[in-house]
Amino acid sequence: MGLANAAALLGAGLAMGLGALGSGFGIGYAAGGALRALARQPIKQPLIFRTMLVGQAITETPAIFALVVAFLLYFASAETLDAPWSLAQSAAFLGAGLCIGVGAIGSGIGSGLVAHDALDAMSGNPSSQGPVLMFMLIGQAWVQTGCIFALVISLFLLASGNSAGLSGPEDFRLWSLIPLAGPETVATARHLAAGLAMGFGAIGSSLGIAYAGGMACRSLAAMPGSDARIKTVYFVGSATAQSPSVFSLIISLILVLNA
Amino acid sequence: MNEETVKLLIGPITQAFALLGAGICMGLGSIGPGIGEGFAAGKACEAVSRRPEEYSQIFRTMLVGQAVTESCAIYALVVALILSFH
Structure with missing residues (x-):
């Protein structure tokens, strides 16, 4: 047992534990939206059920990303059983787990919010189901970008942890x-x-892009005639709301590529 | 210990804390602007659906409001860049 081994196992646990938090909430929230929609429009049951399942499947993706990274960390921990006590390598594994774990929270909750609002909007105005479904899919895909950035940084950190390190004392000493x-x-x-x-x-x-997506679905259902204007406001607004996560990506890439 | 030795010992520690600070700064600093700008975008969509004829004014106001919100994220970016090249 070495330090990197322990850090990889801890990182795997953190990745999956935190990563399941957001998706779990989001999938349940989408189901709640479907129940509300069913209570309003029982006759639209097949459409509502199908939309709920599609929305939940997309809401699942952040948890699946976290699962992938958790597996990779688990395999990395098996390979570092007898590795020297490298702090940098351990930090890379721990950072990879934290990155995708925390990064998946927002995307999981956000996808569920979009699906809930879309189902709610659909049941309010069944004639607008086509455009609302399209807005829901676009919004959910857009919400995933945050956790895709986190996945990219996690994979960089995993690669860095698998290649770097190997310097350090052979066994445990306090000063290590x-x-x-x-x-x-x-x-x-x-x-x-x-x-x-x-x-x-x-x-x-x-979370911000998800709120915008949900409100876009509701607005579309409320005023189906002005969908081009709503689309412009929604796309430009979401693109601006994306920029803080792009700044984070830039800083993370600077940090990880100079390591 | 002379000054050179102290610098050799302390330098990497200072740099390590600056880098940690850069990461925490950018990470936490982008939570607020992200939520805020998305909220503005969502409310602008709602406003357009209520009053489609005021579209251009709503759009302009949303962009100005988001630009002001963005400044928080840019402060975090500037501080993080300064710290990461410390």
């Missing part, structure tokens, strides 16, 4: 946990900081 000087300290900080920046950076934009 507090390296006072050297590039190892800097690389450790870079890995952790990259994971934190992209993980937390994905939350806000995903």
Whole structure:
């Protein structure tokens, strides 16, 4: 057992535990929207049921990304059983888990919000189901960008952890946990900081884009005639709301590529 | 210890904390602007559906409001860039 091994296992647990949080909430919220829609329009049951399932399937993706990274971290932990006690390598594994785990929270909740609002809007005005369904799919796909950024940074960190490291003491010594000087300290900080920046950076934009998507679906159902104007406002507004997560991606890439 | 040795010992620690600070700064700093800009976009959609004829004014006001909200994220970006090249 080494430090990197333990960090990879901890990272796998954090990735899946935090990653399932948002999707779990979102899928349940989509189901709640479907129930409300059914109570209003029982005759539209097949359409509502189908839309709910499609929305829930897309809401599932952040959890699946987290599952993939958790598996990769689990395999990485098996390969680092006898690795030296490298702090930088351990930080890379821990950062990868934190990045996708925290990054999946916003996208999971956000996708569920969009599906809920779309189902609600559809049941309010059944004649607008086609455009609302399209807006729902666009909105949910857009909400996923945050956790896709987090997945990219997680994979960079995993690659960095699998290649770097291998410097450090062979077995446990107390001072190996507090390296006072050297590039190892800097690389450790870079890995952790990259994971934190992209993980937390994905939350806000995903939630904001999700709110915009849900309101766009509701507005479309309320005023089907002005869908071109709503589309323009929605697309431009969501693109602007995306920019904070792009800033986070830039900072994370600077941090992880210089490690 | 002379000054050179101290710098050699302390330098990487300072840089490590600056880098950690950069990551936390950009990560937490983009939560608020992201939610806020999305809220503005959502409310603008609602406003357009209520009054489609006021579309251009709503659109302009939304963009100005989002630009002001964006400044928070840009502050975080600037501080994070300064810290990461410390």
